[in-house]
Structures are given as C-alpha cells and as structure tokens.
Amino acid sequence: xAKTTPLYDEHVALGAKLVDFAGWQMPINYGSQIVxxxxxxxxxxxxxxxxxxxxxxxxxxxxAFLRYVLANDVAKIDEVGRALYTCMLNTxxxxxxxxxxxxxxxxxxxxxxxAATAEKDRAWLHSLAHEFDVTVEEFQDSAIIAVxxxxxxxxxxxxxxxxxxxxxxxxxxxxxxxxxxxxxxxxYTGEDGYEIVMPADQAVAxxxxxxxAGVAPIGLGxxxxxxxxxxxxxxxxxxxxxxxxxxxxxGWTVAFSPEDRQFIGREALELARELADGKKLVGxxxxxRGVMRxxxxxxxxxxxxxxxxxxxxxxxxxxxxxxxxxxxAMARVPKDWEGDVEVALRRDWKPxxxxxxxxxxxxxxRIAPKTD
Numbered sequence: 001x002a003k004t005t006p007l008y009d010e011h012v013a014l015g016a017k018l019v020d021f022a023g024w025q026m027p028i029n030y031g032s033q034i035v036x037x038x039x040x041x042x043x044x045x046x047x048x049x050x051x052x053x054x055x056x057x058x059x060x061x062x063x064a065f066l067r068y069v070l071a072n073d074v075a076k077i078d079e080v081g082r083a084l085y086t087c088m089l090n091t092x093x094x095x096x097x098x099x100x101x102x103x104x105x106x107x108x109x110x111x112x113x114x115a116a117t118a119e120k121d122r123a124w125l126h127s128l129a130h131e132f133d134v135t136v137e138e139f140q141d142s143a144i145i146a147v148x149x150x151x152x153x154x155x156x157x158x159x160x161x162x163x164x165x166x167x168x169x170x171x172x173x174x175x176x177x178x179x180x181x182x183x184x185x186x187x188y189t190g191e192d193g194y195e196i197v198m199p200a201d202q203a204v205a206x207x208x209x210x211x212x213a214g215v216a217p218i219g220l221g222x223x224x225x226x227x228x229x230x231x232x233x234x235x236x237x238x239x240x241x242x243x244x245x246x247x248x249x250x251g252w253t254v255a256f257s258p259e260d261r262q263f264i265g266r267e268a269l270e271l272a273r274e275l276a277d278g279k280k281l282v283g284x285x286x287x288x289r290g291v292m293r294x295x296x297x298x299x300x301x302x303x304x305x306x307x308x309x310x311x312x313x314x315x316x317x318x319x320x321x322x323x324x325x326x327x328x329a330m331a332r333v334p335k336d337w338e339g340d341v342e343v344a345l346r347r348d349w350k351p352x353x354x355x356x357x358x359x360x361x362x363x364x365x366r367i368a369p370k371t372d
Contacts, residue, residue: 002023003051007050011030011217015030015031017030021115028221040222041323042149042150044154044214045149046145046148046210046211047223048145050142052118053112053113054139054197055112055121055125057135058108059132060133061133068263068264069128070087072084072085081174084173085173089245094240094241094243095244097117100112116235141201142197142198144197147215149193152191155214156215159213163181181199182197183197190226190361191226191363224317229324229360231330233250244268247278247279247280247281247332249282277334279335282331282354282357283354284341286351292343293315297309297313301351311344313333313337314333324367328367333354
C-alpha cells in the first residue's frame with residue numbers, strides 16, 4: 001500500500017489528482033498543470049515534497065566522512081549556513097543519488113535524499129559510517145514544503161511566523177536550523193524559493209498559512225516541467241547508477257581539486273575523463289509540432305540509414321515547456337554531436353536541434369530562434 005505524507009488530507013480536500021510516486025500517494029495536479037506551472041514562474045507556488053527524506057550526519061568526523069562519500073567537496077561549505085549540490089556515487093562512478101547538503105552547525109550536516117533512493121541511500125551511508133566517528137540518523141516524523149517563485153520571499157513573510165524574518169534574509173544556497181525546523185533558500189524549479197523542513201505535526205498549519213498568504217498548491221506534474229525548463233536532472237531518467245556525472249551534464253558537481261582528496265568513484269571518473277568517445281547530456285528543441293518524450297531515439301540529421309533501434313542518442317527527459325511554448329528535452333548523445341538531429345516520434349523522424357540549457361532563466365526563455 002502506498003504511503004501518505006502529513007499533507008495527504010489537504011490534497012484530497014483540494015481535489016488533487018493523486019498518483020503513486022516512488023511508493024507514495026502524491027498530487028500530480030490540482031486542476032490545470034499549465035496554470036500551476038505559470039503560477040510558479042510568475043508568482044509563487046508550494047509543493048509537498050515530504051516523500052523526500054532528511055538525513056543528519058553529525059560527529060567529529062562528519063566533514064571528513066562527507067568529503068569521502070560525496071563527489072563535490074563539502075570543504076566548500078565550511079561556513080555554517082551554506083549549502084551545496086552534489087552527487088553520491090558508487091565505486092564505478094555511477095550516480096546513487098543527487099542531493100543538497102546543508103551545513104547546519106558545528107560537526108552537523110543535513111542531506112535530503114530522493115524518495116525512490118531513500119532506503120538504498122541510508123543503507124549505503126550506514127555501511128560506510130563505521131570507519132568514521134559519525135552518526136547517520138534520519139530526521140524522523142518530518143514534512144517538507146517547497147515554496148518557489150519570484151514572489152516566494154514576500155509571501156513567506158505572512159506564513160512562517162517566527163522563522164519568516166530569518167528566512168527572508170537568506171541568500172541563495174544558504175540555510176539555517178532553528179529547533180526542529182530547517183530552511184534553505186534552494187529549490188528545483190529554476191526560480192527563487194525555499195525548502196522548509198519541519199515536524200510532521202506542524203505541516204498542515206504551515207500549508208494552510210501559506211495558502212492563506214496566496215501561495216498556490218502545485219503538483220508534481222508542474223514540478224517536472226519547471227525543472228525541465230530549468231535544465232535540472234531527474235534521478236532515474238537523466239542519471240542513475242549506470243551513468244556518471246560526466247555523461248549526465250553534472251561534471252561541474254565533481255570536485256577533482258584538491259588532488260589528494262579521495263572520494264568514492266574518483267578513480268572511475270578520472271578514467272572516464274580521458275576517453276575520447278563516450279556520451280554527454282544536451283538540450284534539444286523541437287521546432288515542429290509534437291512532443292519529445294523519455295526513451296525516444298535520437299540520430300544525427302540526415303542519417304537516413306539509422307533505424308530507431310540503432311540510434312546512438314536517447315531522450316532522457318522530454319515534454320512541452322509551457323514557458324517556452326515548444327517541446328524541449330534532455331538527451332544523451334555521443335560527445336562529438338552538435339547542431340541538427342532527428343528524433344523518432346511515433347513512426348516519423350522529426351527535426352530537432354541541440355541547444356544549451358537551461359531553457360528558461362528568471363522566468364524567460366533562453367532558446368534562440370532557429371536560423372537557416
């Protein structure tokens with residue numbers, strides 16, 4: 001039976017369409033997914049992301065432990081209150097999970113892991129922790145609400161009570177802990193906003209206060225199109241245990257310097273860096289009608305001999321982008337591909353072009369018009 005978050009009854013009362021997501025009953029939308037998408041781009045929306053799990057790492061070796069476990073280097077956030085995006089890798093350099101790590105206090109860090117990987121992540125961390133003076137502990141009975149959008153900072157002022165002033169003063173990728181609460185100025189939409197961890201029994205009151213302040217409830221459907229427009233990876237599609245950060249557009253999250261820092265997966269990634277062949281993650285734009293979807297084949301333009309089953313490229317995430325008003329995608333293709341490609345849509349090959357992502361920044365499209 002699927003699990004439910006502390007906000008389940010709120011979703012039902014709002015008429016949400018509920019779906020099973022990683023074993024949780026979650027709202028896909030509350031009516032119109034496009035209206036919800038635009039609410040976040042233009043104003044402020046809130047997401048129940050309580051299916052994600054906060055895990056605390058604390059103890060004298062917490063910093064050393066995370067420098068070994070994570071591909072990015074937590075030495076970059078030695079100042080308490082800073083946050084860092086990173087991947088956690090296996091020994092082959094594959095991505096076990098992507099996550100944000102928050103430095104919340106002396107010898108205390110909090111990571112928030114994805115719902116689909118939570119059990120695996122905890123088991124992995126515990127298997128490594130015995131070599132360090134650390135405790136790995138899930139923050140029990142918690143809820144997480146993400147408030148995102150250009151008006152997020154203004155609207156939380158009326159809803160977060162004693163935490164509001166301190167939250168509003170945060171800079172991007174900063175956070176703090178206050179009792180059982182932690183708030184980070186982070187998110188998964190490409191907009192300004194906050195991710196708020198709180199005790200489960202305070203979630204309903206906080207949700208209702210945010211709704212009364214004019215923050216719109218948003219489902220996972222709009223969350224997906226928002227993150228795609230922002231060029232943000234989805235675990236299980238754009239990356240997984242069999243793909244490295246280097247072939248997932250996440251090379252920037254790997255800290256190879258200093259050279260003497262040993263982290264899990266480093267040796268495999270160093271070998272992968274030297275390979276001339278291999279693949280990369282790119283953005284695609286479809287200039288004709290149609291919608292690119294996960295799993296569609298991609299071939300270089302004009303290669304009439306290659307069938308979909310033999311195509312060298314694959315769409316990892318694709319959809320219609322409500323902000324950009326066209327179909328966009330992320331695709332894994334050979335390293336040397338540039339320019340025009342073709343995507344298999346149903347029985348036809350449709351022309352598309354490789355572009356840089358994010359597709360949207362600060363609410364505006366970055367896609368240049370097609371030139372002949």
